[in-house]
Amino acid sequence: MNIYINGTAVISAQNHLGEEAFPKTVHVPFDDHFRAQEPSYKEHIAPNMIRRMGRAIKMGVSAALRTLEDAGISEADAVVCGTGIGCFEDSEKFLLSIIDHQENLLTPTAFIQSTHNTVGAQIALLIKCHQYNMTYVQRGFSFESALLDAMLLLAEGEAKHVLTGGIDELTPGYLTLQKRAGYIKSSAYTGERLRDDPTPGHYLGEGAGFFVLSSLQTTATYARLQAVTLLHNPASLALAVNAFLQEQGLEPAAISLVLTGHSGDVRYESQMQALQLGYLNGCPQLDFKQYCGEYMTSGSFALWLAASLLKTNSAPPALISSGTVPTNIAHVLIVNHFRDDDYSLILVSRC
């Protein structure tokens, strides 16, 4: 069966408030992390809730509700979320209060919001969706697991419109800890190609990307979500990509653009580099983490980008890392990975 992306919205380090699929000016953070440019929440969330909610919840709920609007629907048949670290800000807050107050005189708000299913739950509450509700939390597979589940729901006929997305937030504490663990670059990002970076560490990012996946094509349809696969520690990424494309009856030459998840951390890039210089060498490529940073659900940013490029049938040359994108964008392949363990392939095609 065909599965369509009928709506999407994203919150990332880029400014997405304009009309264009991608802002005319690319935002370079000149910092060691990509903080999301948060939209105004007041159109979608009540003021008292905005004050109470952690950023992951606000970003997730806001992106989800904007996605429904974009798809021109007011309700969904299922809500399926993915998040790598969940509501970290609330977890930190409650944990610190436990430590600072020796487990006494605590208030429950941060605890209530710290559970990983909070974003999905709040979406269900706000749109009164009593149907299927799920949250995936498997590092670099969190968003992609949600996508697989959403596709399964559509194939089963359990749902016609599934609201699905990925959310992760960065907090000062999380950033500091990631630095102490040696995962973050010691310098600021200034716009260079991530694939060429010879140093360890990545630039931490955050964001929320949501989608309405449907079994029906509408006037709002962006693209067709053709296939998703998760690869845990693949022996050869190139062979896996080859098998994936063959299953779809495609050769690398048919791919108009590859969205490559180079993290910029030289320690984890050998498979990606081999693929980029070898099997997919002839394909135009775009290193999407230059625009959103590295986080466990960065695949949701990549899918938003793929859907937007396919809908507008244009790829701003300034974004492209290598090659020339053909005039007609037919298939976009996303090759993502998290720390050389969790690889995922997503094929998105023009309708």
Added chain:
Amino acid sequence: MMQTRVFITGSGIISAIGQNVDETLSSLRACRTGIRKIKHLQTVHRDEFVAGEIDLSLDELMHKLGVYSESYTRGSLLGMIAAREAVTSAGLKDINEARTGLISSTSVAGMTRTERYYKELFENTKHLGCIDTHDCGDSTLHIAADLGITCFITTISTACSSAANAIMLGARMIKSGKLDRVVVGGTDALSKFTLNGFHTLMILDREWCSPFDDQRRGLNLGEGAAYLVLESEAEVKRSGKPVLAELRGYGNANDAFHQTASSPEGFGATLAIRKALAVAAMEPSEVDYINAHGTGTPNNDLSEGTALIKVFGDRAPLFSSTKAYTGHTLAPAAGIEAVISLLSLKHNVVFPNLNYQNPMKEFSLVPVTGLLEGVKLDTILSNSFGFGGNCSSLIFSKASA
């Protein structure tokens, strides 16, 4: 579409009432609770609350498994113990001879370790490894590595319904032909984080919990892990192995009422049970026993009881909550109760709802309060409801392939 049946061929469990399936059965038959004074968790509340804590230290858990590394959190170790038992009992020798996945679940994740060293993480390098074991995916990766599973790995976190959703996804992956076999369940260790969290919500009972009792005061926390091995009909036929039961139905719904409270009318619970019955193509009257979520909080038991009346009318089947044995183990609760349900099916026994005295004034539902042996049990419904309105129900039936 011709759909395969999904069979359960193995189970594994560790909780406060036993470190394997046999010990669990003995405790249940003896109506012996595992909820007692807290011994291993370092908390200022240890004399204030009781809990279903497993009487093994972190070192003892590692010793039991024969693994020694700081990178194993308590949740990972519990998960590995239960998952190993499940895989062994299913007789899976070569884990990758068929497409075999792992779908685990957790809500506490690595917090047990993070909460001990959090401040230190910013001050010295001694426990920096915590940063890599904090997230939910970590325990699943350890369990997968221990079992040698690489084909499909994911983790679900929908609060207290998590393991039910892992079991459900496993069944759907098999039915859709994406997997032949899948290890499904969940793991959570007792933590200061959750103990204090539930305390701030004022839903912890300081004494033994008493689900469905009119005077119930709240829940007792527990810890544990439980996994099932699910296999497709074709896989079971190929191997010719005996099956424990068939997973007939599953339903997932959302109460969409409140972040931490269930609706008094049990909307989400009713919907989840009805969905599970629809998938099983069964009438409510075909359910012989319900292993209820029954946490012992005023809110849950009222909401769940109301849902049971909505679905089953005035002819509710036998039901009991086994939370007063194990405590509420959060994410793995549905896995633990699935294993208990399989024991009920196999031995035709209903384990009583402990500590029950007074019927709830809102309705006439009365749980089973004494051990019932020799009951004809063909089909069992198991409920799990969580924060965020996540409600899931599972239906298990006696079966042979």
